[in-house]
Amino acid sequence: MWLFDRDLWFEIFHTLGKNMFRTFLTMLGVIFAMMILVLLLGSANGMSNGFDKIFAGTASNSLFVWGQRTSEPYKGFERGRRIRYKIEDASILKEQIPEIEVLAPRIELGSHRDIVTVYRKGQTSGSSVYGDYPEIDNITKKKLVEGRFLNDNDIEHSKKVCVIGEETYKLLFEKGEDAIGEDIRINGVFFSVVGIYKPNNNINIDGENAVFIPFTTFQKAFNSGDRMGWMAIAVEPSTKVAVVENQIKAILKNKYDIAPNDERAIGSFDMSEIFNNISAFTNVLKGFSFFVGIFTLLAGVIAISNILLITVKERTKEIGVRRALGATPIVVKRQIVVEAIVLTAFAGLIGFAISVGILAILNSLWGSGDDFPFVNPMVSIPQFGISFLLMVGLSVLIGLLPANRAIKVRPIEALREE
Amino acid sequence: MIEIKDLHKSYKMGSNSLHVLKGINFSVEEGELVAIMGSSGSGKSTLLNILGMLDGSDSGEYYLDGVPIKDLSEKKAAQYRNKFLGFVFQSFNLINYKSALENVALPLYYQKVGRRERQDKALNYLDRVGLKEWATHLPSELSGGQKQRVAIARAMAAEPKVLLADEPTGALDSKTSYEVMDLIQKINDDGNTILVVTHEKDIAHMCKRIVHLRDGVIVEDTKIEQVRAQEYV
Numbered sequence: 001m002w003l004f005d006r007d008l009w010f011e012i013f014h015t016l017g018k019n020m021f022r023t024f025l026t027m028l029g030v031i032f033a034m035m036i037l038v039l040l041l042g043s044a045n046g047m048s049n050g051f052d053k054i055f056a057g058t059a060s061n062s063l064f065v066w067g068q069r070t071s072e073p074y075k076g077f078e079r080g081r082r083i084r085y086k087i088e089d090a091s092i093l094k095e096q097i098p099e100i101e102v103l104a105p106r107i108e109l110g111s112h113r114d115i116v117t118v119y120r121k122g123q124t125s126g127s128s129v130y131g132d133y134p135e136i137d138n139i140t141k142k143k144l145v146e147g148r149f150l151n152d153n154d155i156e157h158s159k160k161v162c163v164i165g166e167e168t169y170k171l172l173f174e175k176g177e178d179a180i181g182e183d184i185r186i187n188g189v190f191f192s193v194v195g196i197y198k199p200n201n202n203i204n205i206d207g208e209n210a211v212f213i214p215f216t217t218f219q220k221a222f223n224s225g226d227r228m229g230w231m232a233i234a235v236e237p238s239t240k241v242a243v244v245e246n247q248i249k250a251i252l253k254n255k256y257d258i259a260p261n262d263e264r265a266i267g268s269f270d271m272s273e274i275f276n277n278i279s280a281f282t283n284v285l286k287g288f289s290f291f292v293g294i295f296t297l298l299a300g301v302i303a304i305s306n307i308l309l310i311t312v313k314e315r316t317k318e319i320g321v322r323r324a325l326g327a328t329p330i331v332v333k334r335q336i337v338v339e340a341i342v343l344t345a346f347a348g349l350i351g352f353a354i355s356v357g358i359l360a361i362l363n364s365l366w367g368s369g370d371d372f373p374f375v376n377p378m379v380s381i382p383q384f385g386i387s388f389l390l391m392v393g394l395s396v397l398i399g400l401l402p403a404n405r406a407i408k409v410r411p412i413e414a415l416r417e418e
Numbered sequence: 419m420i421e422i423k424d425l426h427k428s429y430k431m432g433s434n435s436l437h438v439l440k441g442i443n444f445s446v447e448e449g450e451l452v453a454i455m456g457s458s459g460s461g462k463s464t465l466l467n468i469l470g471m472l473d474g475s476d477s478g479e480y481y482l483d484g485v486p487i488k489d490l491s492e493k494k495a496a497q498y499r500n501k502f503l504g505f506v507f508q509s510f511n512l513i514n515y516k517s518a519l520e521n522v523a524l525p526l527y528y529q530k531v532g533r534r535e536r537q538d539k540a541l542n543y544l545d546r547v548g549l550k551e552w553a554t555h556l557p558s559e560l561s562g563g564q565k566q567r568v569a570i571a572r573a574m575a576a577e578p579k580v581l582l583a584d585e586p587t588g589a590l591d592s593k594t595s596y597e598v599m600d601l602i603q604k605i606n607d608d609g610n611t612i613l614v615v616t617h618e619k620d621i622a623h624m625c626k627r628i629v630h631l632r633d634g635v636i637v638e639d640t641k642i643e644q645v646r647a648q649e650y651v
Contacts, residue, residue: 007527018515321511324472326500326528326576328493407492412472415511 012338019311026307027347030391033300034351035358037293037387038379042359044289046377048282053375059102059139059234060275063241065248066230066267074259083256083265085228092255093231097247102234104136105215107224109187118172118211119185125171127164128210129186131218139232140206147180147195154194154214160221162191167209169196186211189221241272290383297391304343305398308336312402319406320414329407336406340399341392348391352384419580419611420446420469425478427464438464440634442478446580446613451606451644453622454615456631463584465631466615470503470582471495483579500528504573508585510565512557518544518568519553525576543571547601563594570601574610581605581612587621593651599624600647620645 016023067083090105109116109129118125134150142149145166154161162184164172173179183190191213199208206212218224235244249266252258258265312319319332359377366374427439438461446452456462467473468480471487472495480487482502490498499505504525512521523540531539544550547567549560557565566586573581583602587595599621606612606626614625622628623645630638 007533010533011527014520015515317511318513321513322524322528323496324470324499324505324511325525325572326496328496328528330493331496331528410472412467415472415507 008338012335012342016339016342022311023343026304026343029303030300030344030347031351033296034348035355036296038352038355039358040289040293041286041379041383042377044282044286045379046374047285049375051278051282055275060272061237061241062139062232062234062271063245064230064232064269068264068267070258070262071264072259072262075257077257086226087228088226089228090231093248093251096251097244099236099239099244100233101236102135102138104133104139104232105228106136106232107131107215107218107227107229109222116186118168120172123172125168125209127168130210130212131215132212133215136232139234142197144195145198149195150212150214155216158216158220159214160191160217161194161214163195163197163212164193165208165210166196166198168211187222241270245270293387294390297387298394301344301391301394301398304340304395305401308340308399308402309405312336312406316409316414319409320411323411324415332407333403336403337396337399340395344395345392348388419448419483421481423479425468425480426476427468428476438634442636444629444636446611448611449609451612451626453625453628454613454631455617455622455628457617460631461634462615462631466582466584469613470505471499500525500576502579504576504578504581506569506573506581506583506586508588510569512565512568514557517554517556518549518560521568522572522575525572529576540575543575547571562590563597566590566598567601574605579611581610583612583614585615587618595621596647596650600651603647
C-alpha cells in the first residue's frame with residue numbers, strides 16, 4: 001500500500017520542508033478558513049449552550065393552566081363568569097390524560113400576582129404567597145442558596161413552614177442573619193423558614209419576592225377550602241404539549257360548563273413554544289455558520305490548488321527530470337495530490353488549534369457570565385470530523401487539477417534547453 | 419545493444435511538416451563510446467530524444483538490449499528509462515533543493531530501492547566521481563564541473579544499459595570539459611555503453627566512434643583512435 005510508503009512521505013515532507021516560505025503562504029488560506037469555521041461553529045455552540053444553561057431547571061415540555069373569565073354565555077350562565085378550579089381537577093386530569101408526567105397544583109393568596117404583607121420583628125415585605133406541592137420543583141427548579149424546598153412530609157402534616165425568595169430575605173432579615181428556623185407572619189399566621197432560594201434571572205414565573213408554603217397548610221391557614229389557583233403541568237417528552245393542552249381544556253370546559261368556542265375562559269401558557277423557538281434559532285445559527293465556514297474552507301482549498309498550479313509551472317523542469325529518471329505519471333500525480341492533502345490537513349490542524357485557543361480565551365472571559373448566553377464555546381467532535389473530512393476530500397479533488405497539469409507536460413518539453 | 423532500422427521522424431509546424439530524421443540506420447555494440455555530431459538542425463537531438471524514449475518515432479524499428487521500443491505508454495516509457503537509460507544534460511538538471519546525495523539517489527527511489535541501500539549506493543557513486551565530501555551540499559554550492567559530475571553519478575546510479583549525454587560539456591569551459599570527458603572515458607573503460615551528442619570536434623575525438631548527421635541522415639560513421647582526456651587535465 002503506497003499510503004504507508006515511508007519514502008513517499010519522506011519525499012513529500014522533504015519537498016515541502018525545503019520550500020518553507022512557499023508552503024507557509026499556501027497554507028495561510030486554509031489556516032484562516034479553518035479558523036473562521038471553528039470560531040463560527042464554536043460561537044454558535046456556545047450560544048446554544050448558553051441558552052441551555054439559562055433554561056436548565058425548567059422542564060421544557062410543560063405548560064401552565066389557570067382560570068380566567070368566560071367570554072361566551074353558555075347553558076344559562078352569563079358571560080364574564082369567573083372560573084375557579086377545584087383541587088379535585090388535578091386528580092381528574094391526571095387520571096384521564098396519561099401523558100401528564102407531573103401535575104403541580106398551586107394556590108395564591110389573593111388574586112394573581114397579588115401582594116401580601118409579610119411581617120417579621122417589625123420588618124415587612126410585600127410578597128406573593130403561594131401554596132405549593134413539592135412537585136413544582138420538577139417543573140421550575142428553584143436554586144436554593146440555603147436550607148431545603150418543601151417536601152411530602154410538609155404536605156402530609158400541613159406543617160407551618162415556608163421557603164422564601166432572596167429578595168424577601170433581604171427585606172425581612174439583617175444582612176448575614178441566619179433565617180433558617182426563624183418565624184415570619186402572614187395574615188396573622190406564623191411560618192418557620194426552611195429554605196431560601198435564588199430567583200432565576202432569565203425565566204421568572206413566580207416573581208422575585210415570593211413565599212412558598214405547603215398547599216395543605218395554605219388550605220387550613222387561609223381557609224381556601226378545595227379551591228385551586230393554577231396548575232403547572234409537565235408532559236412526557238414524546239407528546240406535543242399542544243395536544244395535552246387541548247385535552248385539558250376540553251375536560252375543564254365540560255366540567256365547568258364553558259362554551260366549547262370560548263377561547264378566553266381558560267388561560268394557558270405553553271413553555272415548549274419558547275424552547276422550540278430558541279432551539280430553532282440556534283439551529284439556524286449553527287447551520288448558517290457551518291455553511292459559511294464550509295464555503296470559506298472551499299475557498300481556502302482552492303487557493304492551495306491555485307498555488308500548487310503555479311508551483312507546478314515553476315517545477316516543470318524538476319518534474320521533467322523526475323520523469324526522465326523514471327517517475328511514472330502516477331507517481332508524479334500521487335506526489336502532487338498528497339502534497340495538497342498534507343498541506344491542507346496540516347494547515348487545517350494549525351487553524352483548528354489557533355481557533356480552539358481563541359475559543360478557550362473567549363470562554364474564560366465571558367463563558368461564566370449569567371447575563372450573556374455564551375457557555376463553553378467549542379466545536380463537537382463530529383462537527384470537527386465532518387469539516388476535516390470534507391476539507392481533505394476537497395483537497396484530493398482540487399489537488400488533481402495541478403497534478404494533471406504536471407503530467408500533461410511531456411518530459412521532452414520540460415527538459416528543452418532555453 | 420542499440421539497433422535502429424530506417425527511423426523516420428517529422429514535426430508538424432502549422433500546415434507544413436518538417437522532416438527531421440529521414441531514415442536512420444544505426445547500431446551500437448555493448449561497451450562502445452559513440453559521439454553523435456552534427457550542426458544544429460541536423461537532427462542529432464531528435465535522435466537522442468527518441469533513443470531516450472522521451473519522444474516517439476513515426477516509423478522504423480528501435481531495439482534496446484533486444485527489447486522493441488514502440489508505442490510505449492508514458493508509464494512503460496518511464497519504467498524503461500529508469501531501467502535502461504541514464505541521462506546527462508547540458509544544463510545538468512539537478513533538483514536544486516536536494517543535496518548532491520539526494521539527487522544521485524533519486525533514480526534509485528523510482529526503482530523502489532530501500533532507503534538505506536539507496537544512500538549507500540548513491541554515496542558510492544559520488545565517491546566514484548570524486549565528490550564524496552560534497553554529498554550534503556546543494557547544487558547551488560557546486561561548480562559547473564562538479565554539478566555535471568553529480569549528474570553523471572546520478573545517471574550511473576541506476577546502473578543503466580546505456581548512458582545518454584546531451585552536450586555534456588556544452589556549458590563548461592575547456593578544462594572542466596576535459597575533466598568530465600575523462601570521467602566519461604573511465605566509465606566507458608568499465609564496460610558501459612555511452613552515447614555523447616556534441617558539436618565540438620575535440621570532445622568527439624575523445625570517443626571511440628563518430629557518427630555524423632546532416633539533414634536527417636547519417637553521412638559518416640567511422641571508428642577513430644581515442645584521444646585520452648587525461649593528457650589535457
